[in-house]
Structures are given as C-alpha cells and as structure tokens.
Amino acid sequence: MLKINNLNVYIGKRHLVKDASMQINSGELHVLMGKNGSGKSTFANAIMGLPGYDVKGSILLDGEDITGMGIDARARRGLFLSFQNPVEIDEIKNSLFVRQAMKACGIAQELSEFKLSFINNLAKAGLDESFYSRSVNSGFSGGEKKKNELAQMLMLNPKYAILDEIDSGLDINSVKNAASIITSQVKKGMGVLLITHNPLISEFLNPDMVHIFSNGSIAKQGGKELIALIKGEGYDL
Amino acid sequence: MIGYYFGDTGFVSQNGDSVKIVVPGNTNAVITLKLMYSGSVSVKLGSCSKLILSSLCQFIDSNQNVKYDCVAGEGSVFVHTANIQNSVQSHVAINNKLSNNCNSTLNIIAAHCKNAWLDVRSELCIKTSNKLNLLVLPENGSSINANLTHAHAGFSSLSQIDCAGIVDGASCKIDSMISVKEHARDAISSFRCRLININNSNISVVPALSIHNRDSDVKHDVSVQDIKDDALSYIQSRGVPRHEAAELFKNGVVQRMINKMGDAFGY
Structure with a gap:
C-alpha cells in the first residue's frame, strides 16, 4: 500500500500542497484530476522525493516510512514517477540508462534478454526499435517522451507508479494504448496514480477512485462518476 | 632516424629520437606507433593513398616533447588517432599539411595526464576536408592546454573541430583559431566544444575566427556546464x-566522443 498522510509541500514560503492524504493499494487505479497549476505535479514530485521541496507529513510504502529517503532509494523500493516533462539527456543512451536502472533495482537480465525485452516494451508503448539506441529523450517529441516513460515503467515493473500527465502530447490512438497498458499493469497488481487534467484518458479506464485537486488540496473524492461531472461542468464543481 | 616505414601494415615502437613513415602513392596502410620518449615523427602520405595511423604517446619520463609533421598527398585519406596517456609535463605538437582533395580525420584523446600541452595545426588546400575530434579528461589538479588551428588556404575546403571532455578538479584551456585566407572562397568551418565542469575546475575556451573571405561559412559553439541536477534527479528516479x-x-560524454572517433574509420 502507498499511503500518503497529511502531506504539506512548500517551496520557500509558498504552501503548494495542503494536508493531502491518499491510500493506493496494490492493483488499484486512482485518478488525480485538477486544473492547471492546482498542485498535482508538486504532489507527485514530493511523493517521489524530487529536490527543491520542503515536505511535511508522511509517505509510507508497504508500511515503510520513505518520507526522508532519497529519490533513488524510493525507486529501488518500487516507486516510479513518469515525469510530466521528461529530461533530455544527450550523453546517455536509452538502453544503457534503462539497463543501469534495472541493475540498480535488482532486476538482472543478460544483455540479449534485456535487448529483446526493451525493444518489445518500446513497441508496446508505440516506439520503434531505433529508440533503443537513441539518447535518453533527446530530440523526442512530447508524445514520444511519454511513450518512453511507459516503456521504462514496463521494464522496471514497479509496485506503485505515479503517471504525471502521461496522456499529454499523445494522439487518440496512443491515449487508448496508454490506457490499455495501465489497465494491464493494474490487473497484474501494480498500484497506479494517474494524474491528468483531461478527462479523455479516463474514458478508457476503470478507476477505483477519483480525486479532485484544487488549490493544493483534495477537494473531492469519489468514483468514475466524478469524471463525468467534470466533463459536463469543468473543475468549478 | 631510427625507424623507416615503407609499406602497408606494421607496428613501430620508438626507442630513439625519430620515426619516419612513408606510404607510397595508391597504397593503403595501417600503422600502429608507440612513443615513449621525446622525438619527432614524420609522416609522408603519397597521392591517392590511405593511412590509418594509431599512435600511443605513453612517455616513460616527464618533460617529453614530441612533434609530428604530416604531409598528405593529393586525394589521400589520412586518419590519425593519437592517444596521449599518463603524460607528465609533456608537449605534443601535430602539424598537418593537407594537399588538394584530401580527406583527413585527427582524433586526439588526452587522459590521465599530469599537465599536458597540445599544439595542433592543420593547413587545408583546395577541396580538402579535415575533422579534428578532441577528448580531454584532466582530473585532480592536472592541466591540459590545447592550441588548435585550422588554416583554410584553398577554395571549397571543409573543417570541423569537435571538443568534448570532463574537467574534474583540474584546469583546461582550449584556444582555437580558424583562419580563412582571402582566396579560400566557399570555406566551411565549425568549432564545437562541450565541457563538463566538476569540482570547481578552471576552464577557459577561446574560439577565435580570422576570416578574410566573404563567401565562407564559419561558426563556433561552446558550452561549459556542470552535470545538470535535473538530469541527475531523473536518473536517480529510476533507482x-x-x-x-x-x-x-x-x-x-566519453563514449559519445569515442563513437564519433570510431566513425572516422569508416572511410
């Protein structure tokens, strides 16, 4: 279980996330929605432990308090963040990066097995074989970066994945494909928090819970019916 | 003169003061050279020939000076990879004279050097192409000083200088000069330098251009930066x-430049 208790996140004096609590069990899909700038990504980044945030409250991963841990330690315990804006790293090849990540996470694969598996997962995410040897996200389009994040998630197979706007920059076919990958991973037992401001992807998903973020707080929680409400009335519920 | 090479393939190990390599016209040659002392290397490449020269500068003592004088004949292909390793207070000078229609690539790797000076000068004639790839890896209080000159003397000549490196608690000074003479019309040249600064290194990169022809296309692009925090956080986020x-x-950074150098052998 990924349990977030009364999370407060600050940058300097700005109070960006206020008393947010959430509990994601294995094999559950949660959707977090909200307007642009409502604090969704800050919430995701703080859970992952990205630098630059002052965090109060607690984050428990399968009962272990990870609040004070570094980013890499959280990842090795099975937490994954798909970035809203994945960084371009010209200096490192995609394959080398993912292989190193797998080694760090204790997933051992022979090179030939790894290559086959990564190319296969790139294809599942909608990317061709050339992305195996390209530099990490370098020169990728917005949609290709998101697909690469999905391929990395498939390779690392984390216990819990936070997908920050995985649907942005994707065409409708790719959105459907991303939804299908998420559904399949959830069925296999992955706990997923999908962050989006666009209700479209949710049409292809069957979330266990929907959370609406407003001004840094969880303003509403409910089932899939909340998404229909947002589609009709926007975020001013 | 202690070595005189005339032929196609071989290994030359220096144990005196000079080495002479001659490759006749219309000949392909692959030569490996190991330099351990001060001295001079003379390379003469005949017209329409191809030479792949790998030289390892691994000096036994400090304060060693080596000078290469390379003359490439018309229509020849010359690939020279100079690996300068573990040098202490060493000075390596390379002078390339490239005749018309020559295609030349010079790869230089300077690693584990405790203070090294490097002077590279290439003169380009008509329709000559010259690439210089330089990888510098100074660390722990050492220094590398490089002077790189590409002189365009003939029309439609093409030159490219690409430098990369990691300067880790060390000093690195790279001065480049691209000069285009008045009659070297349609010359194309670029100087690109990407250095990573770690542990408060001292880095100076000065790209100088001296252009005397209005048809030339010459540019430079330099960046010196630390390893980006957002890139490190991204890598960390995968464990x-x-x-x-x-x-x-x-x-x-190293692999990228080595790959680029490897491509040079694809002629």
Whole structure:
C-alpha cells in the first residue's frame, strides 16, 4: 500500500500542497484530476522525493516510512514517477540508462534478454526499435517522451507508479494504448496514480477512485462518476 | 632516424629520437606507433593513398616533447588517432599539411595526464576536408592546454573541430583559431566544444575566427556546464544512486566522443 498522510509541500514560503492524504493499494487505479497549476505535479514530485521541496507529513510504502529517503532509494523500493516533462539527456543512451536502472533495482537480465525485452516494451508503448539506441529523450517529441516513460515503467515493473500527465502530447490512438497498458499493469497488481487534467484518458479506464485537486488540496473524492461531472461542468464543481 | 616505414601494415615502437613513415602513392596502410620518449615523427602520405595511423604517446619520463609533421598527398585519406596517456609535463605538437582533395580525420584523446600541452595545426588546400575530434579528461589538479588551428588556404575546403571532455578538479584551456585566407572562397568551418565542469575546475575556451573571405561559412559553439541536477534527479528516479548517475553521465560524454572517433574509420 502507498499511503500518503497529511502531506504539506512548500517551496520557500509558498504552501503548494495542503494536508493531502491518499491510500493506493496494490492493483488499484486512482485518478488525480485538477486544473492547471492546482498542485498535482508538486504532489507527485514530493511523493517521489524530487529536490527543491520542503515536505511535511508522511509517505509510507508497504508500511515503510520513505518520507526522508532519497529519490533513488524510493525507486529501488518500487516507486516510479513518469515525469510530466521528461529530461533530455544527450550523453546517455536509452538502453544503457534503462539497463543501469534495472541493475540498480535488482532486476538482472543478460544483455540479449534485456535487448529483446526493451525493444518489445518500446513497441508496446508505440516506439520503434531505433529508440533503443537513441539518447535518453533527446530530440523526442512530447508524445514520444511519454511513450518512453511507459516503456521504462514496463521494464522496471514497479509496485506503485505515479503517471504525471502521461496522456499529454499523445494522439487518440496512443491515449487508448496508454490506457490499455495501465489497465494491464493494474490487473497484474501494480498500484497506479494517474494524474491528468483531461478527462479523455479516463474514458478508457476503470478507476477505483477519483480525486479532485484544487488549490493544493483534495477537494473531492469519489468514483468514475466524478469524471463525468467534470466533463459536463469543468473543475468549478 | 631510427625507424623507416615503407609499406602497408606494421607496428613501430620508438626507442630513439625519430620515426619516419612513408606510404607510397595508391597504397593503403595501417600503422600502429608507440612513443615513449621525446622525438619527432614524420609522416609522408603519397597521392591517392590511405593511412590509418594509431599512435600511443605513453612517455616513460616527464618533460617529453614530441612533434609530428604530416604531409598528405593529393586525394589521400589520412586518419590519425593519437592517444596521449599518463603524460607528465609533456608537449605534443601535430602539424598537418593537407594537399588538394584530401580527406583527413585527427582524433586526439588526452587522459590521465599530469599537465599536458597540445599544439595542433592543420593547413587545408583546395577541396580538402579535415575533422579534428578532441577528448580531454584532466582530473585532480592536472592541466591540459590545447592550441588548435585550422588554416583554410584553398577554395571549397571543409573543417570541423569537435571538443568534448570532463574537467574534474583540474584546469583546461582550449584556444582555437580558424583562419580563412582571402582566396579560400566557399570555406566551411565549425568549432564545437562541450565541457563538463566538476569540482570547481578552471576552464577557459577561446574560439577565435580570422576570416578574410566573404563567401565562407564559419561558426563556433561552446558550452561549459556542470552535470545538470535535473538530469541527475531523473536518473536517480529510476533507482540509480547519485554518484552512479554522475558516472553514467561522464561515461556517456566519453563514449559519445569515442563513437564519433570510431566513425572516422569508416572511410
């Protein structure tokens, strides 16, 4: 279980996330929605432990308090963040990066097995074989970066994945494909928090819970019916 | 003169003061050269020939000076990879004279050097192409000083200088000069330098252009930066510890340049 208790996140004096609590069990899909700038990504980044945030409250991963841990330690315990804006790293090849990540996470694969598996997962995410040897996200389009994040998630197979706007920059076919990958991973037992401001992807998903973020707080929680409400009335519920 | 090479393939190990390599016209040659002392290397490449020269400068003593004088004949292909390793207070000078229609690539790697000076000068004639790839890896209080000159003397000549490196608690000074003479019309040249500054290194990169022809296309592009924090955080977010993430990044810089140098052998 990924349990977030009364999370407060600050940058300097700005109070960006206020008393947010959430509990994601294995094999559950949660959707977090909200307007642009409502604090969704800050919430995701703080859970992952990205630098630059002052965090109060607690984050428990399968009962272990990870609040004070570094980013890499959280990842090795099975937490994954798909970035809203994945960084371009010209200096490192995609394959080398993912292989190193797998080694760090204790997933051992022979090179030939790894290559086959990564190319296969790139294809599942909608990317061709050339992305195996390209530099990490370098020169990728917005949609290709998101697909690469999905391929990395498939390779690392984390216990819990936070997908920050995985649907942005994707065409409708790719959105459907991303939804299908998420559904399949959830069925296999992955706990997923999908962050989006666009209700479209949710049409292809069957979330266990929907959370609406407003001004840094969880303003509403409910089932899939909340998404229909947002589609009709926007975020001013 | 202690070595005189005339033929196609071989290994020359220096144990005196000078080496002379002659490749006749219309001949392909692959030569490996090991330099351990001060001295001079003379390379003469005949017209329409091809020479792949790998030279390892691994000096036994400090304060060693080596000078290469290379003359490439018309229509020849010359690939020279100079690996300067573990040098202490050494000075390596390379002078390339490239005749018309020559295609030349010079790869230089300077690693584990405790203070090294490097002077490279290439003169380009008509329709000559010359690439210089330089990888510098000074660390722990050492220094590398490089002077790189490309002089365009003939029309439609093409030159490219690409430098990369990691300067880790060390000093690195790179001065480049691209000069285009008045009659060298349609010359194309670029100087690109990407250095990673770690542990408060001292880095100076000065790209100088001296252009005397209005048809030339000459540019420079220099960046000196630390390893970006957002890149490290991204790598860490996949479980890789920060120090390993930094190593991965540094290895990537080296590998990228080595790959580029490897491409040079594809002639």
